[in-house]
Amino acid sequence: MAQRRLVVVGGDAAGMSAASRARRLKDREQLEVVAFERGRFASYSACGIPYWTGGVVDGPGALVARTPEEHRERGVDLRMLTEVTELDLPGQRVRARDLTSGRETWHGFDDLVLATGARPVRPPLEGVDAPGVYGVQTLDDGKALLDGLERTTGRRAVVIGAGYIGVEMAEALVRRGFAVTVVERAAQPMATLDPDMGALVREAMCGMGVEVVTGTAVTGVVTGGDGRVAAVATEDGEHPADVVVLGLGVRPETTLARAAGLPLGESGGLLTDLAMRVRGQGNVWAGGDCVEVLDLVSGRTRHIALGTHANKHGQVIGTNVGGGYATFPGVVGTAVSKVCDLEIARTGLLEEQATAMGLRFVTATVESTSRAGYYPQASPMTVKMLAERRTGRLLGVQIVGREGAAKRVDVAAVALTARMTVDQMTALDLGYAPPFSPVWDPVLVAARKASASVATG
Known part of the structure; x- marks a missing residue:
């Protein structure tokens, strides 16, 4: 051969x-x-x-x-x-x-x-290529950023964009001792979540000392006399910066x-x-x-x-x-992230996406805890679920909470892949013990509430 x-x-x-x-x-x-x-x-x-x-x-x-x-x-x-x-x-x-x-x-x-x-999204803004402005996609990018942080004497950082990359880099810069401002064009950070869930992320980020500026577009990067970045200009004003990180996603x-x-x-x-x-x-x-x-x-x-x-x-x-046979059937859009001790997860459709598809749906939002309420260090979490109104088919899940929250989205990802209804989800045999979950897991509580809305709607 x-x-x-x-x-x-x-x-x-x-x-x-x-x-x-x-x-x-x-x-x-x-x-x-x-x-x-x-x-x-x-x-x-x-x-x-x-x-x-x-x-x-x-x-x-x-x-x-x-x-x-x-x-x-x-x-x-x-x-x-x-x-x-x-x-x-x-x-x-x-x-x-x-x-x-x-x-x-x-x-x-x-x-x-x-x-x-x-490649990282790099908008055609004046000053965006100035020294001190970094995109983050490859290890070469990461090394360039770290080298730049070591050389930077000031401690003010601006992150442009509040998606996954933006919030993760905000945490990294906080850990490096920078005063961090995140600028986002949308009304709330994390456009991969519905705005009501994004508001929870904003609240938590502000509580960590990150300044979150939303609802305004960046108009340019201002440079100083030495040609380096000095500030980020928006429609509403300027934000001083010694370092700028682009967190606008990738194409x-x-x-x-x-x-x-x-x-x-x-x-x-x-x-x-x-x-x-x-x-x-x-x-x-x-x-x-x-x-x-x-x-x-x-x-x-x-x-x-x-x-x-x-x-x-x-x-x-x-x-x-190599001569074999394999296929990749598709995805359901599962993603998890964190900013400091806040965990963020989503899978399936957002409200805006379901509406654009012409789907009629119900939503259910519940507040629960990661462990049995009486167990030490039980932390709060919010779970939001979307289900198709007529059939009860699960359409999407979003979770925001502390330790133990994010990976619960995997249950929903499996349910989406199997095209389960929220009523079917309520009968799932999930693991239970007080250190790991309440008697009713938060995802199943949300499924029960969504199922009741489907039945009455």
């Missing part, structure tokens, strides 16, 4: 999972695996960057799952500091540039994996794919079939933060940048390239 060549563009979760899985299924005589990564790190946890920044974990080495040398020992020819600049799909080749020497070369492929990840990095004419979705992510093969292509695959995936609740494609999905995409791709 003639040797085939797999070329992987991107050396993080999806790309290296695909490369490693294909390598395990095919020996070196059957399959050559070449991967290109433009950065200095491969197979790392970007999700750990805020905790590295905050001094909770060591880095960058602790965030690397497998080094380039380890990949090479396992038969993957991983070439670092090498950027793919062009895809020639009809010719089945890619152009790669060595970022150290500047030399460009063409490389042929039999199968191509695009795992180009995502799929699909520049190469767009130039090659590959199909993109509404958010700009690559569209694939269930096998993670790019639609309309026989030998081009894509996974990770550069793709859109099927939302099992809404039935539409969404861009969700999470390492859990990226690793699964890579496993599916590697299995298929």
Whole structure:
């Protein structure tokens, strides 16, 4: 059998999972695996960057799952500091540039994996590229931020955006001893929650000493006489800053794919079939933060940048390239985060999303505790649940609380995947003991209340 060549563009979760899985299924005589990564790190946890920044974990080495040398020992020819600049799909080749020497070369492929990840949203604002302004997406970004914090003499930080990245970086900067202001255009932080739940996050952040400024848009970054950032300007005034962190989320990095004419979705992510093969292509695959995936609740494609999905995409791709068969059925939109001791979780649809789909639904919000009320250190939590009015089908769950709150969302994620009704959820046989839960778990209390609303509505 003639040797085939797999070329992987991107050396993080999806790309290296695909490369490693294909390598395990095919020996070196059957399959050559070449991967290109433009950065200095491969197979790392970007999700750990805020905790590295905050001094909770060591880095960058602790965030690397497998080094380039380890990949090479396992038969993957991983070439670092090498950027793919062009895809020639009809010719089945890619152009790669060595970022150290500047030399460009063409490389042929039999199968191509695009795992180009995502890029931080960097708005076209005056001063946004000034020294002292940082985006956070890669370990290189994290190192640049930490180096900048070490050089900064002032202790005022402004985070632009109050989504997952924004609130996590706010915590990291608080831990570093900075006075932190978070500026958010929406009415409440965490637009991934309904506003009433986002208000709980705001209240908790303010209680931690973070200034939360909402309902105003950033209009520019003000620089001082030395050219460095000095303040963030908004529609309502200026906020002094020695450091600015962009926490506006990410967009799929699909520049190469767009130039090659590959199909993109509404958010700009690559569209694939269930096998993670790019639609309309026989030998081009894509996974990770550069793709859109099927939302099992809404039935539409969404861009969700999470390492859990990226690793699964890579496993599916590697299995298929290696001669096996695997599919990625979709997601329900589960995510968890924290800011200091506050835990935040969501899965499924928000009210705004359900309304946009034309669904009629009921909501149920309950306040409960993480343990039996009489047990020491029982902490409060708020659970909000959405259910379809006619059928009682679970549509979404949001949870805000202290220790023991966030991972309860996994129960709801399973229920959403199984298309359970809230009435069916009330009968779930969940684990109980006073140190872990009240007799009625908070998620089941919310399901009971939602079920009663469905029955009367």
